Amino acid sequence: MPTTRRTLTAVPATADVDRDQEQEQPGTYEHGTAPAHLMTRRQLRDAGLRPGGHDPVATLRCRRCGYHPTRACTRPAFLFDSRLALPRRVPTLRQEEALDRAMAARQTCITCRVRQAYCLPVADRRCVGCATSSGLAAAA
Ligand SMILES: [Zn+2]
Ligand SMILES: [Zn+2]
Numbered sequence: 743m744p745t746t747r748r749t750l751t752a753v754p755a756t757a758d759v760d761r762d763q764e765q766e767q768p769g770t771y772e773h774g775t776a777p778a779h780l781m782t783r784r785q786l787r788d789a790g791l792r793p794g795g796h797d798p799v800a801t802l803r804c805r806r807c808g809y810h811p812t813r814a815c816t817r818p819a820f821l822f823d824s825r826l827a828l829p830r831r832v833p834t835l836r837q838e839e840a841l842d843r844a845m846a847a848r849q850t851c852i853t854c855r856v857r858q859a860y861c862l863p864v865a866d867r868r869c870v871g872c873a874t875s876s877g878l879a880a881a882a
């Protein structure tokens with residue numbers, strides 16, 4: 743009986759199998775060495791993409807581990823194949839309307855009812871002008 747159970751010749755030597763195995767091999771890349779089509783979740787998002795349900799195809803060692811090639815990276819980033827990624831969902835009109843209503847509530851002064859270009863303090867909900875004038879009045 744052979745003592746070694748794994749043999750290299752067990753893999754069928756067809757071209758298809760070889761190519762599939764190359765693609766599926768979960769790679770680990772040093773920071774900055776990953777192929778261009780492999781992106782972190784953040785890079786996908788910046789490119790207007792999302793993983794779309796597929797699992798990470800490789801891991802990327804963090805920048806610091808580039809100086810310690812033998813160290814196991816404790817903060818690896820997952821890499822997704824951008825060719826399997828899907829476009830990010832764009833918000834629907836209803837979602838945008840809801841968002842706008844929420845923003846309007848946060849930006850409209852409760853005293854003068856003027857909508858400002860910035861979000862008002864949660865505790866106060868008054869614009870700078872109203873807050874200042876009432877503050878002055880209270881101080882006087
Ligand atoms: Zn690391
Ligand atoms: Zn106001």
